[in-house]
Amino acid sequence: MSTTDPITLPPVLDLGYSLCPNDTFIFHALHAGLVRGPLPVREVLEDVQTLNEWALSGRLPMTKISYRAYFEVMDQYVALRAGGALGRGVGPLIVTRGAGQDLNGRRVASPGALTTAELLLKLVFPEVQVVRMRYNEIMPAVARGQYHGEPLDAGLIIHESRFTYHEYGLNQQLDLGAWWEKDTGLPLPLGAILVRRDLPSELQWNLNTAVRQSLEYAYAHPEASRGYVRQHALELSDEVMQAHIDLYVNPFSLDVGTQGEQAVRELYRRAVDVGAVPPSSLPLFVTPPHGS
Secondary structure, X not given: XXXXXXXXXXXXXXXXXXXXXXXXXXXXXXXOOOOOOOOOEEEEEOOHHHHHXXXXXXXXXXXXXXXXXXXXXXXXXXXOOXXXXXXXXXXXXXXXXOOOXXXXXXXXXXXXXXXXXXXXXXXXXXXXXXXXXXXXXXXXXXXXXXXXXXXXXXXXXXXXXXXXXXXHOXXXXXXXXXXXXXXXXXXXXXXXXXXXXXXXXXXXXHHHHHHHHHHHHHHHXXXXXXXXXXXXXOOOOHHHHHHHHHHHOOHHXXXXXXXXXXXXXXXXXXHHHOOOOOOOOOOOEOOOOOOO
């Protein structure tokens, strides 16, 4: 589409996000019509790796995505300043059945090639052998020590798994978020909310405002979203569900801020440096339209 082509907006905007408590908490009010957005939205619930893969083909006009995957689709999408997951103490963990070991040359389960978690894993252990699977399959596979009949030495876990890996008899070998924070002094960027770059800039900014207002509503009315969050977190206790929200939803979710921008730029720089993605001069985040 050229910049002069007229853009026909859909009557309802498809919004992709995960079933994890942090996403359902943030987007409940917008999905339920409790805050007004520039367009009605329709939820599209999927795991993050599926959303990452869909973004490669531009399937959804607005979607949650791993920051690592965002770097692959910057020509099509731009990140909102609100709704994302950045922070301290939020990083993926490497877990094993026994004592820690050098994982270079070892087989390690990963939740996906386009996840921020796998990028961090390869920054620390560049010669690791990655075995990819859906994130909720990782802990059982590591506990068994095999996947599809092949040996498995460790697993890279994300989301609520950081609260439940003990239940599988697993041990933490390395907190990759703590490694990142020590190495950079910055919070760790995990996931962002993207909108298509070919949407009008005013609509992009208004969607950013709507996401922020949805989170502000969730903070002000915590009971309103509880049933929706519970509906999609059936295997989690109420305590784990709330711990997940408390960890991954923070001030960076309201606005990425200067420090958050710096963290995203540093992650992008490192991804470019290791040849994972090509460099780009496109802006990383939406900006208010002129005159706002």
